Amino acid sequence: MAELEFLEEWIPEQMTPGTLFVLEKPGTMGEGSNPYWAVLACPVCGCVGLITRGQFSGLQTVICGGQNCSAEYTLEDYGVRYHQPN
Numbered sequence: 001m002a003e004l005e006f007l008e009e010w011i012p013e014q015m016t017p018g019t020l021f022v023l024e025k026p027g028t029m030g031e032g033s034n035p036y037w038a039v040l041a042c043p044v045c046g047c048v049g050l051i052t053r054g055q056f057s058g059l060q061t062v063i064c065g066g067q068n069c070s071a072e073y074t075l076e077d078y079g080v081r082y083h084q085p086n
Helices: none
Strands: 021-022 034-041 048-052 071-076 079-082
Touching: none
Parallel strands: none
Antiparallel strands: 021 034, 034 048, 071 079
8 A cells, every 4th residue: 555645735746656636626527426526646657637536535446547557546544555457
């Protein structure tokens, strides 16, 4: 299990692998039942993407959207639990 690093304010240059920034008004964008909640830099490759409330709370798996990365993981207890490939 790897730890997450939290940013207090949005500074894109400080988004390194495993960095999380909670949106200023989470829940105002995206699908109504599962809106975007935070920005996460993939802990494997550093690709930055939005995650939903379900992913942020650990109810749904995060899959990296990077071109050369397909990491799958779940956020739990301020950390990252990686899923093993089948």
